[in-house]
Amino acid sequence: MSGPLKPVARISAKTQLPPVNDKIERMPLVEKNASLDTSIGLSEANASDYIALLKPRVMSLVVFTGFVGLMAAPGQIHPVLAAIAILCIAVGAGASGALNMWYDADIDAIMKRTAKRPIPAGRISREEVLTFGLLLSAFSVVTLGLFVNLLSAFLLAFTIFFYAVVYTMWLKRSTPQNIVIGGAAGAFPPMIGWAAVTNSVSMESIVLFLIIFLWTPPHFWALSLFMSDDYEKAKIPMMPNVMGEASTKFQIFLYTLLVAPVAVLPWMMGFAGPVYGVFSIAMGAAFLGYAWTVWRAPVGEAMMKPAKKMFAFSIFYLFSLYAVLLGEILVRKALLVAGA
Amino acid sequence: MSNDRVTLTDKQRKAQRSRSIALALALAAFVILVYVGTWAKLGANILIRPM
Numbered sequence: 001m002s003g004p005l006k007p008v009a010r011i012s013a014k015t016q017l018p019p020v021n022d023k024i025e026r027m028p029l030v031e032k033n034a035s036l037d038t039s040i041g042l043s044e045a046n047a048s049d050y051i052a053l054l055k056p057r058v059m060s061l062v063v064f065t066g067f068v069g070l071m072a073a074p075g076q077i078h079p080v081l082a083a084i085a086i087l088c089i090a091v092g093a094g095a096s097g098a099l100n101m102w103y104d105a106d107i108d109a110i111m112k113r114t115a116k117r118p119i120p121a122g123r124i125s126r127e128e129v130l131t132f133g134l135l136l137s138a139f140s141v142v143t144l145g146l147f148v149n150l151l152s153a154f155l156l157a158f159t160i161f162f163y164a165v166v167y168t169m170w171l172k173r174s175t176p177q178n179i180v181i182g183g184a185a186g187a188f189p190p191m192i193g194w195a196a197v198t199n200s201v202s203m204e205s206i207v208l209f210l211i212i213f214l215w216t217p218p219h220f221w222a223l224s225l226f227m228s229d230d231y232e233k234a235k236i237p238m239m240p241n242v243m244g245e246a247s248t249k250f251q252i253f254l255y256t257l258l259v260a261p262v263a264v265l266p267w268m269m270g271f272a273g274p275v276y277g278v279f280s281i282a283m284g285a286a287f288l289g290y291a292w293t294v295w296r297a298p299v300g301e302a303m304m305k306p307a308k309k310m311f312a313f314s315i316f317y318l319f320s321l322y323a324v325l326l327g328e329i330l331v332r333k334a335l336l337v338a339g340a
Numbered sequence: 341m342s343n344d345r346v347t348l349t350d351k352q353r354k355a356q357r358s359r360s361i362a363l364a365l366a367l368a369a370f371v372i373l374v375y376v377g378t379w380a381k382l383g384a385n386i387l388i389r390p391m
Contacts, residue, residue, distance in 0.1 A: 042348065044355045047362035080380035084373065147377045 043128075049118040053101055053129055054094030054136075061319070062093040062189045068322045069190025069208055071329050072271060073197035077148075084147045085196040089189050092140035092156045096185065098133035099164035102126055104172070107234040113227065133164070144196075152195040159188040173235070176242040183216030184209075190322075207265045214259035215318050218252045218291060222311040225249070225294075226304035249295045252310070256291035260284030263321055273328045280321055287317050 066089040070082055077085070101108065101117055109120035118124040137160050145153030167182030187209045194205035224231055224238040225248060231238040239248040263284055267277030290310040297306045348356065378386065 042346070042352050043359075044351050046355050046358040048358075050359075050362065078380045080376055084377050084380075087373070143373070143377075147381055 043124065045118060045123040045128075049123050050132065052118055053098040053124070053132060055097030055100075056094075058097060058186075059090055059093045061315075062186065063090045064319070065208075065212060065322055066090075066189035066193040068326045068329075069193030069205060070196055071193075071326060071333075072190075072204070072208070073194040075197045077197045081148055082196070085144060085152065085193065088140040088144035088148070088153075088156060089192055091136050092144075092160050093189070095133050095136035095140060096160045096163040098129055098136065099160070100168045102129040102133055103164070103168050105129075107173075107236060110234040111227075111230040113230060137164075148196045149199045151199050151201070152192050155188060155192045155195055155201075159185055159192065162188070174237070176237045176239045178237070179220040180217050183213050183220075186216060187212035204266070204269060204271050207262070207269065210265075211259065211263050211321065212318065214255055214262055215314065217255040218259070218287075219311065219314040219318075221248050221252050221255075222294065222307045222314060225307040226311075245299050249297070249299075253288075253291045253295040256288050260288055266325060272325050273332070276321075276324050276328050279324045283317055283321060287313065290314075 063086060067086055070077070070085060101119055104114075105117075105119040105126055108114035108117050114120070119126055119129060137157075141153050141157045141160070144156055163182070163185035167178065167185055171178040171182050190208035190212070191201060191205045194208065195201060221239050224240050225245065228238065228240040228245075232241050239251065243251075261284065263280045264277065266272035267274065267280060272280075290306070290313050294306045294310050
């Protein structure tokens, strides 16, 4: 055999897709007629495609919140071990992303937002992604366990399992509560960071968990309001597609009503200072304002401007809360060093 | 003997090179991580071991 070889065939929306519950056995990696082609499929995937599998944007928020959890925890950790802990959290989050893309390749091919991911675009095969995800999962958990402590390694393993199995395989395609429960996976990193230092789970780390956990539904439902056509096409039961737009908007408001006061708890419990306290109250009020505007906006409005604004603000809300908390901690530590 | 060698396209060759470099860097990073991590975790204790 000679001559140029074909890259891995592309999964397109036209490719015959399997029914949701029969996915693993029948999901085609290649077009139907590609099975007649006996040439070796050589990859055209660059290193950047493998980085894309790690969902770098999601990973950045995970790393950041994990780092804040690690810095907020009382006690000492060697800076090198702290860096290893953060690296493991990052790699573990990336591994979850890769496993998610492995399982969801069929629906990723249908949705505009995800159609260019490496598997549906035909640059990497599903098998490679599965291997990549499993290897990275094992690496991150074992490394964290060996160099930091077993509790944080267990929490990281549970987080990967929760995202890849509980959320991706069980919840995502079966219930509109998918991101409510699945949101726990994204909320664990500060708890892992905290456990890396203290080797324990405390009320403080549970509060850091709860802030992200309760923030996830309004964040994702705001997105799903203006992306509902995509989710509908892929038959993912997101809240707007199942319960309707009005109910989703009301639930967005309810969850925002919950997350706003919970976000103030770090100050009330004494592990965040007054700057964080005032900031979290102001940001909570602003978040509620956005949620109110979304709720009161007319149903069926095509542009979904309030939902888009709320989605953008929700990212800023979480990031800025954790940033202010981190800023306060750094100032406190600097003052301690200066005073010593 | 017939020519049964695989001829890569330019795109495939570039992609292969990119993956090889990334893998080499990842391996080097792993070696450094284990070395520095062991040093940080055990410190001078690394020299204390049963004979």
